Amino acid sequence: MRVLITHDFFETFGGAERVTAEIAAAFPEAPVYAILGRPSVAARMGISDRVHTVLPGSSRLFDHYRRLAPLYPRLVRSARLPEADVIVSSSYAYSHAFETPNRARKLCYCHGPLRHLWSQTREYASHMRGGTAARLAFNAYMGPARRADRAAADSTDAFITQSPFTAKLIERAYGRNSQVLPPPVDCDVFRPSYQAPDDYFLFVGRLVEPYKRPSMVIDAFARMPHRRLLIAGDGPALAMLRERATPNVEFLGQLHDEDLVHAMQNCQAAIFPSVDDYGLVPLEINACGRPVLAVQAGGTLHTVKPGVTGQFLSEQSADAIVTAVEAFDSHRYDVGYIREHALERSSARFREEIRAAAERLLGIPQPAVTPMPARRALALAGSVA
Numbered sequence: 590m591r592v593l594i595t596h597d598f599f600e601t602f603g604g605a606e607r608v609t610a611e612i613a614a615a616f617p618e619a620p621v622y623a624i625l626g627r628p629s630v631a632a633r634m635g636i637s638d639r640v641h642t643v644l645p646g647s648s649r650l651f652d653h654y655r656r657l658a659p660l661y662p663r664l665v666r667s668a669r670l671p672e673a674d675v676i677v678s679s680s681y682a683y684s685h686a687f688e689t690p691n692r693a694r695k696l697c698y699c700h701g702p703l704r705h706l707w708s709q710t711r712e713y714a715s716h717m718r719g720g721t722a723a724r725l726a727f728n729a730y731m732g733p734a735r736r737a738d739r740a741a742a743d744s745t746d747a748f749i750t751q752s753p754f755t756a757k758l759i760e761r762a763y764g765r766n767s768q769v770l771p772p773p774v775d776c777d778v779f780r781p782s783y784q785a786p787d788d789y790f791l792f793v794g795r796l797v798e799p800y801k802r803p804s805m806v807i808d809a810f811a812r813m814p815h816r817r818l819l820i821a822g823d824g825p826a827l828a829m830l831r832e833r834a835t836p837n838v839e840f841l842g843q844l845h846d847e848d849l850v851h852a853m854q855n856c857q858a859a860i861f862p863s864v865d866d867y868g869l870v871p872l873e874i875n876a877c878g879r880p881v882l883a884v885q886a887g888g889t890l891h892t893v894k895p896g897v898t899g900q901f902l903s904e905q906s907a908d909a910i911v912t913a914v915e916a917f918d919s920h921r922y923d924v925g926y927i928r929e930h931a932l933e934r935s936s937a938r939f940r941e942e943i944r945a946a947a948e949r950l951l952g953i954p955q956p957a958v959t960p961m962p963a964r965r966a967l968a969l970a971g972s973v974a
Contacts, residue, residue, distance in 0.1 A: 590951060592619040593673040593693065595684040599626030599640070600651060601823055601843060602633050603795055604869035605700050608751075608772045609679040610634040612698065615940035616677065616947075622670060622687060624661060625654055633845070643668050655825070658705075659730055662686060662737035675947050678745075681866075686741035694950050695745045698770075698943065701755045701866030702742075702762040704800060706735050709864075712799045739763060747950055749943070751867035752888045758866065768946070773939035774872045774931050778846050781878030781924050782854040789817035789839075790882075790914060791856035793849070793870050794863070796824030802862040802905070803830055809910035811835045816914060818860075821852055853877040857919050861889065862905060868892060871899065876931035878924035882913045896921075898930050 594616060596609045613621055613636050621631075621640045631640045643664060644650060665686040670676075673693040678684045681700035688695075705713040710731070739762075742748075748767035750756050759767050790810075794801045803820060807830060810818040814837050820830070823843040831840060841852065853859065859874040859881045867888035871881040875898050883889040885901035893899050900917075902909040948954075 590675065590948065590953065591673040591693075592616045592947065593670060593676045593687075593689065594619045594621045595676055595678040595680070595687040596621065596623040596626075597680060597682040597684045598654065599623050599630040599634070599642075600654075601627075601795055602630050604772065604867070605679060605681055606630060606634055607775075607869060608698065608700070610636070611773050611936055611939050612677055612679055612943055613639075614936075615944045619677070620671070622668070622684075624665065624683065625650065627651070659734065662734070662741070665741075674951055677943070677947055683738075683741070685745050686737075688744070696747050696749065696947055696950050697742075697745045699748050699750045699755065699759055699767065701750075701758055703734075703738055704866075706731065706738055707762040708758055709800065747946065749946055752891050754888050754890065755866045770939065770942050770946075771934050772867060772869050773936040774869070774876050774934045775936050776876045776928075776932055779850055779853065779873045779876035779931070781876075781928055783878070783924060784855070786857050786879065786919055787855040789819050789856055791819050791821065791852055791859045791874075792862075793821045793853070793859060793874075794861075796820075796822050796826040796830060798826045798829075800863060804833060805862050805905070805907050806860050806910060807834050807838055809907040809914070810838055812907070812911055813837070813914060819852060819856070821849060850877060853879060858882050858899065858917055860910060860914075862902070862910065863887075864905065865889070872931050872934065875899075875927045878928050880919075880922045880927060882910070882917070894930060898922075898927050 594612055621636050623642050625644045626642045627646055631637045661683045665683045670687060670689045672691040673689050675694045675696055676687060678697045680697055682703055685697040742763035748759055748765055749770050750759055750767045751772050756767050756769055759765055792803055792806050796803050798804055810816055818838045819841055821841045821844050853874050854877045856879055858879060861871050861881050861883040864884060864887040871883055871889060871892050874881050881899035882902060883893050883899060884905045895901055900913060902913050
């Protein structure tokens, strides 16, 4: 079975990159293609010897690559890939549009349809700089961009996704059904220390507005000077966030796993204010034995157990974060119960099922268990939501 793996951007090492690394581990001989990527991120994913990028990785391009969004659909379609039997894409943007000269079958692990096109259009438009002219340009871009994205989805043979929430988004945007296979948590890397936690709260994620909402957390802690906040991550909003932050906020930058795990193990709790399609960070925090304070929307509806693995914020606001942090009591949580919740999603099972899905697409008989259909998963998830 000749397999190609495609991804969007290896800009920073986040949840999508962890999933792509697991897909690469499931297909150890498969080359990996992306639009743009940093060698340091590829090395952390363990794919340095087989990664190829369409664009060169210059620092100037990384600083401004989001502005090239209108060009990416055509750029991806014109990319030269070798022949293959199946393309396995790990896509949150454009990588499901890659094709081979022999029209290989296409299996997409979809992290969610492009947010600024389908699910968070108003939020992105409201944060856009440039006034009326920029908004008019954005509106003109939307129609062609949606058509190109829908065409890429139509050319995809099968979708797998991470949660019932993203299954709904895929059905709404593309009119397609998908199977639910939760992203894996590496519970060998993310593990508890079983020591008393330190006095700080933790935010982990890409520093992107308006998606991840780190500014909301910073604004909340500006009103709690007696509380400490540590921020782990990097991204285009970093400079703005540094200017906004009060002295009780510390920026850790992009951490390697050892330092990231240490930060997770020793926090009072992690704060997760964004509406993510899935959200791997809450489960990584749980694997380290610590609870999470999360907005009650999106993927966290299916990954957070109130009172057991964390609490839901009453709303997506700085006020709600202040209320949750001030009321937080770490003694209410049991490290063992939190850890057990994360252990339900192992890397080994994920690799087996993603490989089985590719084999089924090619008609290769194999005995692996079929991932849960989205509608069945939605029914089972009702009690969690």
